[in-house]
Amino acid sequence: MRVLLTGSSGWLGRCLAPMLRAQGHDVIGLDHAPGIETGIVGTVADSALVASVFDAHRFDGVIHAAALHKPDIARHPRQAFVDTNVTGTLHLLEAAVRHGVGRFVFTSTTSLMITAAIREERGAAAVWLDEESGPLRPRNIYGATKRAAEDLCRLVHADHRLPVIVLRTARFFPEDDDTHRDLSGENMKANEFLNRRLTVEDCARAHIVALNQAPRIGFGLYIVSAPTPFRPAEAGALKSDAAAVIARHFPAAPALYAARGWSLPAGIGRVYDASAIARDLGFRCRTDFAAVLDALGTGGPLPFAHDPAYVSPAAGDR
Template identity: 35%
Template sequence: MNVLVTGGAGYIGGTVCRLLLAQGHTVTIFDSLCHSRREALPAGATFVEGDLADRALLEKTFSNGPFDGVMHFAALIEAGDSMKKPEVYFRNNTAGTLSLLEAMLATGHDKIVFSSTAACYGEPESAPIFEDARLKPTNPYGESKLLVEYMLQWMNSQRGLRYASLRYFNVAGAIEGYGEAHEPESHLIPLILDVALGKRASIKIFGQDYPTKDGTCIRDYIHVQDLADAHLLALDALSTTEKIICNIGNGQGFTVLEVIESVKRVTGKPIAVELCDRRAGDPAVLVASSDKIKAELGWKPRFAELDAIIASAWKWHQIHNA
């Protein structure tokens, strides 16, 4: 296949690009490098530096195809930051995706796998969360992604666009030679690993009074390779399926304190913590049911244990920070 990957210089997009290339596919990466580096690009991929707002550049890129499908990862991802600057998230995530969809339709491209989020659900009414649960985001980041899902539904029904919307939870871990290094970093596991490496004095815990077993938020963690596998399965399925909406997760949740304890076990290092107030927009519990993607696409996670996920991340972080 010939695949266009937006955000392919990022953590998840870059992992997917490496798997595509390893399987013999042709990859073109479209990325602004606003939160990544040119050095993160995989060897063998064609690179176009640009912003999704640049409709002309998008159409020019598509004209160099045709592409068998688009995988769309390019987005701002920090929920807390979105509460401070909602307009930036709607401009980048929602309006930027509309520009991408318009360019696809204008050039005859009709298959897209969209990197959605569990933040579309907001504060869930029950756990685990199924795909037909209420969609009510608690932050602009989640809302910006949900608006894209609404656009995709209309583009499917009115313009024949085939799409997969994959709602996933907290992604972690590393593949051989490539792992998580956001700039700035905002995700829990790499931040804790920075403490283990001595790069950070402590890890902040935002809120200790949630209705959970130890008062800290519960999240569902999935290995990045398992997530990448799901994206490849979804793109293949769009050849025969018009619309796919699936959760991707581990099916079990861990509190912030349990994640910290796992890092202690894996690294053998002490982890200092700093107790902070809750962050606005943080749901107490987010745990996915992945039964649908297992049944419909045959997906099965290979890295189900939290310690194994963290161990792969720890191995990469030690090499990356040597």
């Protein structure tokens, strides 16, 4: 297939483009920032550019990963989020319809599911989050615009039957969290594989599976995260004493963490359930918390990327 990949200079795009080519696809990368995987420099907010790109290439599929993200809130006004995340998505969807593109994958985020109450962990139990969770009340412009873009994907599919799969991805960024400093970056990322993280490689694989299966599915929306070892019945215990729950599932975890000088989470406030994408698309992340413990036990490299110095391509605009 000839595939348009937006966001090709970003963290996901740089991983995804080589994987697509390795499977025999012809990849055209579009990004506002130059990059090794980017053949066309420009923004999806530019309707004339988007039209010209589709006129010049006969795309079989589109993977739309370009976006302004949560850290970009400090660098860009709200209108820039609307222009890129909402208007840009509409430009691509409409161009895909006009040109008879056979499949469209949209990179969304689990962040839009997190209300202020969930973020502040006000409840007595961990919140179990799946594709039916709601009502959705995004807490910032990033989440609000990604939710609007999801709605556009659903609307265009309903009106034109364009096969679309929306992937609500959990965390896979390599940099440190910009709001939590209690744990080291590696310790925090390791903990998050229990409930809200995946590797960029697994995220890329999920996009390829979605691209391949979109015509069969028609329209689908899926959470993409490492499979959690927990069950909904453990939600109360996860909030009050997560370390004990983790030790029951992984008896070696406390000692392995102590040897590294790490801390298990005392409480977990939310859990992403990625079982739907496993059921419908047969996709399961290869890296999970057990893989993290295996690396700690053998002394091998951690199975995820950590780069405190990473800066999003969007930062280059300021």
